[in-house]
Amino acid sequence: MKQEIAFFQREELKVKPDSASLGFGKYYSDYMFVMDFHAELGWHDPRIIPYAPLTLDPAAMVFHYGQAIFEGMKAYKTADGTIQLFRPEKNMSRLNESCDRLCIPQIDEDFLLKAIKQLIFTEKDWIPEGEGQSLYIRPFIIATEAYLGVRPARQYQLLVILSPSGAYYGDQLSPVKIYVEEQYVRAVIGGVGHVKTAGNYAASLKAQEKADANGFAQILWLDAKENKYVEEVGSMNIFFKINGEVVTPKLNGSILPGVTRDSVIQLLKYWKVPVRESKISIEEVYAAHERGELEEVFGAGTAAVISPVGELNWNGHTIVINDHQIGQLSQDIYDEITGIQLGKKEDPFHWTVKVSTVEV
Structure with a gap:
């Protein structure tokens, strides 16, 4: 054109x-x-x-x-x-x-x-x-x-x-409370969950309204078929640091392939931090918490960049992460990505694109 x-x-x-x-x-x-x-x-x-x-x-x-x-x-x-x-x-x-x-x-x-x-x-x-x-x-x-x-x-x-x-959540790095939704579903495999269409967000409003009324910042969605596997948060992809390894749900056709999600994965690999994309059930997350191995949870998205999670509420269980404090890895990722975005840190991935009078 x-x-x-x-x-x-x-x-x-x-x-x-x-x-x-x-x-x-x-x-x-x-x-x-x-x-x-x-x-x-x-x-x-x-x-x-x-x-x-x-x-x-x-x-x-x-x-x-x-x-x-x-x-x-x-x-x-x-x-x-x-x-x-x-x-x-x-x-x-x-x-x-x-x-x-x-x-x-x-x-x-x-x-x-x-x-x-x-x-x-x-x-x-x-x-x-x-x-x-x-x-x-x-x-x-x-x-x-x-x-x-x-x-x-x-x-x-x-x-x-x-x-x-x-900042999307006000105090950008203050850990948020998230409600794990079990009644409503956002998207199904074969549907439109993997793209950014308005209907996905309309489908989320009822559950988000319920979460807001109970003091939660966001919803964590489970899969629509078995109501078991973690998918994503309403405005972010989700990451769990369990016993030194970072795990994020594998893209399956109902999860949005986030740009920040991809950036976090690349950054962790660059730092040689163990990271895995795979199915992970909410039961596994809870079991890791019970063993004392759930070290950090954070969301990643354009709006918030990195949002640490201090608490998950699932099936009547309150899962407190890192005593409601931001984890060191979450802080490091936030500092690195925002540092690159603002030109304060070196950009080894060539992620930034400059806007200049010459180009326009």
């Missing part, structure tokens, strides 16, 4: 929020990227326009049949003012995997990454620089065709919006 990206100037820029009260996903920058798809035209009309509400037909197929996918990325500003992305090619690739599963036309990954860089550079003053802060990037695609027949849509819109954000 060699289309030029049009730019439409905003009449008046927004007042930026106080960096001390950003939270996560509460504020949005001045501009957004938009591109349309039509069966006869392909992806066309790429443009950066003022952030504004959308106008959609009430019969737009996204409302009725759920063709909606998204990604989550971040931009960081280093001490010298350089803007960096973290493994953005992985997000572009995963977006296309989601497109394939939801029967949405493939996007040109290089072109979309170029567009995201141009949008970020336009909005560079929106990148917060405080501890644990970043510019969250949300690319998403929705079916816009007005039609009530059940089939893949023939018209779509791709958008990218930006949100200056603080």
Whole structure:
């Protein structure tokens, strides 16, 4: 795709929020990227326009049949003012995997990454620089065709919006309490659990509401067939350090292949820390705790990066991990990944991608 990206100037820029009260996903920058798809035209009309509400037909197929996918990325500003992305090619690739599963036309990954860089550079003053802060990037695609027949849509819109954000859980490294869900399920093998589609998150809300009411930050999902094997947390992949070895559930078609998950595994192998991807039951986790071998539990995801888990509640059992304190390995992984993202540490994996005027 060699289309030029049009730019439409905003009449008046927004007042930026106080960096001390950003939270996560509460504020949005001045501009957004938009591109349309039509069966006869392909992806066309790429443009950066003022952030504004959308106008959609009430019969737009996204409302009725759920063709909606998204990604989550971040931009960081280093001490010298350089803007960096973290493994953005992985997000572009995963977006296309989601497109394939939801029967949405493939996007040109290089072109979309170029567009995201141009949008970020336009909005560079929106990148917060405080501890644990970043510019969250949300690319998403929705079916816009007005039609009530059940089939893949023939018209779509791709958008990218930006949100200056603080730590996902407030105190970033304070261990969270997680509830192991046994009644509801999020995804099944053969379904859409391995892609980022809106329906996965809609399916999680009932259980999350119950968890919130009981003081838990997140849900830990078990497999839908046997209600036995650990899968993932609502917004993160999950890792267990048991007797010196790190174990994370093996990708099976119902678990999202997280970019941070992959980064953690690569980093542990680089450090020569034993790490294994395999099925692990909640009974095994509990038994390890009872033997005194469950040393650390942590989640890994774009939003939180690393989130230590201080407590799991399963089947009436309270599993306290490391006396509700962050483990040393969790701290080391967090420091290393965020250090690479912020340009404070060497990047031996070549994970960071710089955003510059030359590229856009």
